[in-house]
Amino acid sequence: MTSFWHDLWCGTNSLAVTFPALYSHTTRPNACVARVLSDPALLLTLRPHLTNAATRELLELHALVSPALSTEESPDIRVLRHNGKVPTSKDHYILSFGSLMDDAFVQEIWHNHSPQNFKFFTWLLHRRRLSTNARLFYCNMRSDGNCPFCSESEDCFHLFLSCPRSKSFWSFLAMDLGSLLPANGMEQLWTVNPIQEHNQRIRATVLTCILWNIWKCRNAKVFRGEDEANGQIARRCFDDLLWSHRCNSPTDRDRIVEWSSFFIRE
Ligand SMILES: [Zn+2]
Structure with missing residues (x-):
């Protein structure tokens, strides 16, 4: 061609x-x-x-x-002009998107100690691509976009921050979200730092864990009709934070262990 x-x-x-x-x-x-x-x-x-x-x-x-001029025996090789190497998926990605600005939340989403599927979840959340009811309604896949816990529209901000269900869990954790405004999006969570943790990787790990478990609580309600108690969600956060064995840094590992105990406090 x-x-x-x-x-x-x-x-x-x-x-x-x-x-x-x-x-x-x-x-x-x-x-x-x-x-x-x-x-x-x-x-x-x-x-x-x-x-x-x-x-x-x-x-x-x-x-x-x-x-x-090629013959049948000539090897068919495709290489990059600038380095003579066979292009990888990464090279194709850089050629296609290299001119775009880096996302300001790349560090918070990808550079933490949570497993890869949790990071993808946070990325989808950041890109507003989670299948919330409001999004499914927008895509004509539901007849309404209502929250399963209240009558509001279930977008990402509502689901994770302003729904009475998630607010109850944040209060249970004694974390104050009063200063967050819907107009400023989910990303405030990382900049306002409601969990008062100043190590970026630890903060991102703990926030990812909390958001993931609010999502699981929501899914338990939607798919199984179950109402989970705050203690149950917190217990799952504790279990998930045992990701700490993934940290190469002993300091981070110790700090995450401290955080995990925060979720099972009386
Ligand atoms: Zn709600």
Whole structure:
């Protein structure tokens, strides 16, 4: 599918730019590389009676592309121009999105001690892609977007911060969310720091754990009709924080163990 004349496959300019006189003689300007190189004499499909400039360019072109003439035995290798290596998924991602600004919450979401699936959950939450009832309603997948615990619309902010159910759990943890405003989004949780933890990784780990377990409480209600008690949710937070064995840093590990005991205090 690579265009012989127009794609950048040989040298630093397209061949139409490098050999303009010769290009003006072709009757198949959209021929692909595979077709042209299928014949060692090059299937250029040129008009008869080349000009002197076109004849000169034809010789130069032959010299340039002869090394590229492939045989059945030639290995088919695709490499990056800048380093000669086979491109990985990461390279494709950087080529596609490298020009975009980094998300300000990357650190909070990805750089903590929670397991990968918990991080994906927080990422979906941050991107407003969690399947809350309000979102399912917006996508025409539900007849209403109501919260399973109250009559409000169940968007992310409501579910995790302003619903009486989640508020009750935050109060149970003695964490004050009074200063958070819906207009400022979920991300305030990381900037306002209601859990009063100043080590970024620990703070992000504990917040991820709390949010994950509020989500599980909500799912217990939606899918199994169960009303979980605050103590039950807190107990799960305690269990989940035993992720601490994942920390390489003994200081972080000790701090997370301290935090886990916070969830089973009397
Ligand atoms: Zn609610």
